[in-house]
Amino acid sequence: MQKLVILMLATVFSIGTLQAKEKEESKTPPPKPEAKVSVTDHSMRIDGTKIDYVATAGTMLMKNDKGEPKALFGFTAYVKKDTDLRTRPIMFAYNGGPGSASLWLHMGILGPQRTVVVDTDFSDNGPFKRVTNEYSILDKADLVMIDPVGTGLSHAVGDAKNEDFWGTDQDIESVASFIKQYITENHRWQSPKYILGESYGGMRTAGVSQYLVSNYMISLKGIILVSPFLQFVTGFDFGQADLPHVLFMPSFATAAWYHNAIADKPADLQTFISQAEKFAVEEYAPALMKGARLTIDEKQAIADKLAAFTGVSASYWLLSDLRVDHQAFLKELLKSKHMTVGRIDSRFKGYSLDPVADHMRYDPMTSAVGPQILSTFMDYYTTDLGVKDVSDYKVFGDVFSKWDFSHKQPNGGFMKMPFPDTGVDLAYAMIQSPKMKVLVQQGYFDMATPFFTTQYMLDHLKIPDALRGNISTAYYMAGHMMYVNPPSMAKFKQDLAAFIDQK
Structure with a gap:
């Protein structure tokens, strides 16, 4: 009887110990978020000139002011080999939405590979074709394609949530922070810097340009606004x-x-x-x-x-x-x-x-072009660039309906405006950095950001007359993504290259 009691007590003790151990193990923190990148070597020819470059695709770990992880930012960087990083221009680029990944610009016009699109028509349903992009900007500048949080592979980590980044000001701050961290980690502080944003990316770019110069003392050589949306009131x-x-x-x-x-x-x-x-x-x-x-x-x-x-x-x-x-x-x-x-x-x-x-x-345009660009991008991303885990890649994040459109304009004191107008930010950035140039690229057949709306915005920028010469505009016989039209694609590259080449 005594042995039985001892055995029962031992069993109870073992069970209790096991439960305590399991409880302790359940408190073990999850693994720390880790940035992952794939680095590959490539070469291409643009106008007969060979360009050797390194592609880095994956995520960058961003931290808050306390040093705690807050987001993994998806990006793809193309950097020319054997060049002086201090003098080589670098361009950061993204699409808009808000809530759109950057594959449209990436595979449409800027990157080393592009999707062959049937302009104004639906193509066969695959396989789709991609080719070496003779209109890439890599002959003029290194390129970093950015996917804001909630798009592409970008997502919040740690105690942060995606929604923490979904707002006019939150988005501007996070993208500006990414740019600062990238140029720091990659020794690009001296490089001539450009930002290109399409659609809502125009609102982001205007805000980021002002944020960079005001908060980080980072001046930009130029910004490019492609089919820009800057004012909420005139945009709807x-x-x-x-x-x-x-x-x-x-x-x-x-x-x-x-x-x-x-x-x-x-x-x-x-x-x-x-x-x-x-x-x-x-x-x-x-x-x-x-x-x-x-x-x-x-x-x-x-x-x-x-x-x-x-x-x-x-x-x-x-x-x-x-x-x-x-x-x-x-x-x-x-x-x-x-x-x-x-x-x-x-x-x-x-x-x-x-x-x-x-x-x-x-939208017939999105239905016609979207499958081609996405299919070729995913093929390119996972094969040529070697990115392994793309199961959570988001073309359009569930962002727009949850977006905080309020904006603390630089002329508004502590008050946030319920409807954003980063034309104010753009004006402030141009005044604070009077050597910064601005290129606006706009299609005549764009019904998302109409050309007359863009012209109205430019005409009403509150800047000195002497700075209006810093703005140049280019128009195309196409729409929002004017680069799906072959003649406009060639003109887009020509205009962008000339903008970077100007002294």
């Missing part, structure tokens, strides 16, 4: 605010011109654009400003002219109180043909998902 035409409708209207005209939806179509697009802009400013805007004071006859006259410019009936304009938002327009323009026109590039068109719907249900 869904409400009753008059200004966005005025700024979008010339883009309606270019889409109608392209699709032969207007009577007596002028042969020259530039002349037609000038006429549309003149009407928008001198007649359309004053009419909208009148509101209920606009007479029936005046309203009919404006509707008739809108119909003549846009190919959408006067009756539709009247039913919409002379305010048709762009998604309704893109659905209405070719509605009789059961076709929807592209938002990212209004030269594209596709069959309507719902012919009687009053707004577009999808």
